[in-house]
Amino acid sequence: MKSFKVFWAFSFIVYHAFFVKVDGAKRLVPALYVFGDSSVDAGNNNNLITHAKANVPPNGIDFNNRATGRFTNGKTFADLIAIKLGLPLQPPYLGISKSERYQEINGINYASGACGILNDSRDGECLSLDKQIEYFTSTVVNDLPKHKHFKSKDKLKHHLSKSIYLISVGSNDYFLNYLKPEIRTYKNMNPEEFADYLLDQLSSKIKTIYNLGARKFVVGTVNQIGCSPNLYCNETINQMVKPCSDKLLMKVQEMEKKFSGSMFVSANGFNFFNKIKNDPKKYGFINIFKSCIQQGLPCTNRKDYYFWDFGHITEAALKIYANECFSGSKMCFPDVKKLAHTHL
Ligand SMILES: *[C@@H]1O[C@H](CO)[C@@H](O)[C@H](O)[C@H]1NC(C)=O
Numbered sequence: 001m002k003s004f005k006v007f008w009a010f011s012f013i014v015y016h017a018f019f020v021k022v023d024g025a026k027r028l029v030p031a032l033y034v035f036g037d038s039s040v041d042a043g044n045n046n047n048l049i050t051h052a053k054a055n056v057p058p059n060g061i062d063f064n065n066r067a068t069g070r071f072t073n074g075k076t077f078a079d080l081i082a083i084k085l086g087l088p089l090q091p092p093y094l095g096i097s098k099s100e101r102y103q104e105i106n107g108i109n110y111a112s113g114a115c116g117i118l119n120d121s122r123d124g125e126c127l128s129l130d131k132q133i134e135y136f137t138s139t140v141v142n143d144l145p146k147h148k149h150f151k152s153k154d155k156l157k158h159h160l161s162k163s164i165y166l167i168s169v170g171s172n173d174y175f176l177n178y179l180k181p182e183i184r185t186y187k188n189m190n191p192e193e194f195a196d197y198l199l200d201q202l203s204s205k206i207k208t209i210y211n212l213g214a215r216k217f218v219v220g221t222v223n224q225i226g227c228s229p230n231l232y233c234n235e236t237i238n239q240m241v242k243p244c245s246d247k248l249l250m251k252v253q254e255m256e257k258k259f260s261g262s263m264f265v266s267a268n269g270f271n272f273f274n275k276i277k278n279d280p281k282k283y284g285f286i287n288i289f290k291s292c293i294q295q296g297l298p299c300t301n302r303k304d305y306y307f308w309d310f311g312h313i314t315e316a317a318l319k320i321y322a323n324e325c326f327s328g329s330k331m332c333f334p335d336v337k338k339l340a341h342t343h344l
């Protein structure tokens with residue numbers, strides 16, 4: 001327990017350092033709230049009973065050499081988007097002491113590795129999307145109103161409606177659920193039907209976030225999990241998850257229509273990998289199928305790799321993705337910069 005406290009004390013120093021660094025940058029939105037799986041977990045799983053923990057080296061080797069619980073060598077996609085928005089990095093909800101939660105006005109990260117959109121997509125203890133939203137509800141209802149900036153209800157409403165909500169989840173609903181032969185629950189659904197079911201579930205969970213005052217959303221779901229290094233780019237698996245990627249844009253556009261005054265960005269990690277696959281050299285990659293980590297040791301040339309470990313992506317690849325999502329490319333549609341600047 002003691003080493004745990006020391007660890008978090010250190011994390012706060014790291015966050016503080018980032019905060020100071022970006023303090024001068026123009027802040028485009030009040031806060032970023034992050035939900036999802038290991039693609040954006042910033043250390044919530046450090047506090048849970050699970051094998052899905054990343055607070056051991058070589059994770060974080062390019063994060064000031066700190067294994068904070070991020071499942072990559074450096075910053076996550078959520079971190080990189082936060083920086084582009086002129087915000088400090090969001091701390092993991094379970095890493096903040098109860099009495100200090102009300103002070104986190106730059107946003108909080110609720111994401112948890114090895115969980116999915118569905119409650120029954122999990123491996124060990126993790127925060128299901130429902131649980132993450134329950135914690136967010138507590139942030140809005142119990143914590144933020146204690147802050148001096150939000151003494152008036154209108155101020156809090158303004159904060160929540162201008163902030164961005166990044167949700168990156170779905171790969172585990174395939175990895176740990178639909179594609180697992182021993183799980184029979186969804187076997188009667190074909191890939192199209194399962195994708196529709198998943199996206200409907202996601203939509204109803206996002207509605208709860210919307211009902212609390214959120215308006216600006218970035219939603220990402222599956223990656224090309226068939227290409228994870230331990231699956232040797234199995235196209236059969238990619239074809240099974242592809243409907244979820246194909247239907248994402250239409251689904252978020254449907255949500256935008258249904259949830260009045262909202263705006264949605266669809267972030268398509270599946271298509272992003274296609275782009276990289278088609279021309280790895282253009283993006284500076286030499287190896288896009290192999291894991292950078294081999295026998296527990298990280299590669300030295302981490303910028304040459306797309307995959308960090310058995311399934312997570314290097315910071316080098318995430319930086320390209322975040323840059324493309326933030327402005328210009330169709331990987332995120334519309335782009336996050338536009339989302340930040342739009343007055344709803
Ligand atoms: C998931 O679990 C939560 C809380 O345990 C519950 O409220 C919700 O209805 C469940 N959702 C599904 C789809 O089972």
Ligand SMILES: *[C@@H]1O[C@H](CO)[C@@H](O)[C@H](O)[C@H]1NC(C)=O
Binds near residue numbers: 234235236237
């Ligand atoms: C690809 O995955 C499918 C489904 O899990 C499996 O049946 C098949 O054997 C795999 N193909 C290869 C080449 O590994």
